[in-house]
Amino acid sequence: MRRANPRQVGFICHSCASLPAQASRQPFTSRILSSSPRQIAQSSVWRSTPARWATSVSASRADAEADAEANEKAVPASTPRPLTDASQLANVAEDSCNKFLSVDGIPAKQLTAAALQSCLRAASALHPQLKRAEAQFKASASKLVSLGAERTGARVPIDAKLVDATSRISHAAYTIISNPNVEMTPEFLELYVAIQSQLGQPESLPAVFELYATKPKPVVKNGQIAYLKQNPNAASRAIEPAVADMALQAAIDAKNLDSALGIIEASYSLPAFKRQKLIKHGTAPAIGLATLPFGIFGLSTAYASYWQNTMDISTATGIGVAGISGYFLVIGSLGMIAKLSHKDQMKRVTWTPGTPLRYRWLREEERAALDKVACAWGFKEPWRHGEEMGPEWEGLKEYMGYRQMLLDRVEFMEGMS
Template sequence: MGPIGIPSEEMTLTALRAIAKIDVKPVPTDAAERRAEDAAAETRGPASQLLGLEGMDSKPGDAARTQKSPAQRAQDVIDKVSDAAYSIVTLPSVVITRNVLEEYVKLQARLGRPESLPQILGLYASKPKPKMASGAIKYVERNPSKADSAVDVSIAEAALDAAIEAKDLGAAIGILENTYSSKAYLRAKLIKKALLPGFAVAGTPVAIYYAATELAQLQHALEPRIATGFAFAGAICYVGFTATIGMVAHFTANDQMKRVTWASGTPLRHRWLYEDERAALDKIACSFGFSEEHRYGEEEGEEFLWLREYILSKSMILDAVDLMPGMN
């Protein structure tokens, strides 16, 4: 239980889970439902349908005709549940923790309402933290670029899958900008995946020099100082050459790429740092474009053209001709 006025994480999770228990039935979309709605529409005159005057007359039976259909009622329930969850997490005194964010993403994904996910993912990193001071709540500003403000990969993937399932390209790009593209995510990736290898690279020359010194003691043809220099130079060249070839092979591999690839000349460090963003864009392009591989690149429409330009602005190429089947 947190201080008075500041809900604890358990309280927030309980509220969200209580909302999630509401029975939300899927919106009817079967043929029978559509035929029933079409039949009801035919009972109204063309003029009434056009002008929306069905409720102007007070004839018996009009009230039944103006009632909402099951699909509309289900839609209203979904909207109310989604709005209630949004109201909870956006309260100034509510702290959006990792568990709260995960629960919110799960709820909106089940409802098929990913529109608010980009904003909530942004609030996870930037929302001022409430703090009790002298019996009143004060809000401490946060740095959204800190590594500990990064969204977990599992939550980012769940949010992106929800936007793709709902066929909401705007929400998908917004989720991408607040997760894989954010400074916090990139800094967290550097700390988790590059810090230890960096220490290893920095310590390699020291280890090689120590090994060369020990090897120099096993021979008597040269002075130990000269033998140490020869052994150190040979070992450092071998390790450096082998490591360089391995890094180039690793960072230029494109077997995991389907439609979105790196533009020629993109630095290797940039490719490694933004690989998760490229993979997410690849997933989006495959989901919103044609599923047939032989039709890649034939998509039309303002939305997909915008996606193509957006990918190009990220030093990436959608459907590079030289990497398409039969062209490489």
């Protein structure tokens, strides 16, 4: 078999490579292409492939650029980063307070709520920094020093910048809520308590609770602002239990015993709170008790008329009234005594013997709050209850004694029964 000349093979390959540009000057290549139709088709395929490849590449690049432009248009504008600097947060709260105070007349409730919410956002943004500073102090200080600070309620030494920002935000919120032209509502009070709880500043909460009960209501009369005196003992002036519990927890977290006791006195101990509880939880039982005689008489009459035939109707009705009334009286009395005298929820604070049951029911929230304070300031181990000492603990015992309560009653302590 005859072998091809290497020079001819190389010549043919080079001729194919330069065919599009030099077809008129290559007679040998033209003769080969004209003699083989199959090679003509193959050559046309080779000739059109670079064009198709270039077209597809350019199309893909155009599609990629279009997708990139669409994505850039679809991506929204970057949101501003939240403020984290303590001074800037305090400036935002003070600016909101100043804008609120610049309003003449009685401000709208929406404006007051917006000003308090601005302070709340600043306090919420500052809260993690306060917790971080407290955690760093506990990690760096000795265990005995940190325990002593927790027991005595001493302030944790943190950055002066954070302390200043906390005071400014707290003062701005107090300025807004204590404005004479602002009507104290439960919503505003809840916002204020949330602000001070985030900042760890419960010192002003007892005063604000008293202000909520006694602050005059601003009204417009004859084109001027008049102030209507409020009844502090009205049920509408009572602090909501959830708000009072939030304030008490803030005082406990701050280890401020005076604020905790002041919050209890300004919320749970007031007559307004007891009246509100009596209205909320005593109205339905009172209505049921008032309608009970009519139900008893109806049942007795039905029994005498349809369910017996041995006595006359009047005698059977009297016997039925006596029997049903005696049943409800005995069972209801036992159930009420069991309900009002149970002690399962009591931990360290109990009632003194002889305290009337109605007082126990009306003042149960007050006792539970003092129980919470005692558990927070005393030892956490149950077997160490009763070993606490110090002027604060002795004062707490005496304070509870004035309110018909006992702290760590011996017969109710663990292992003493």
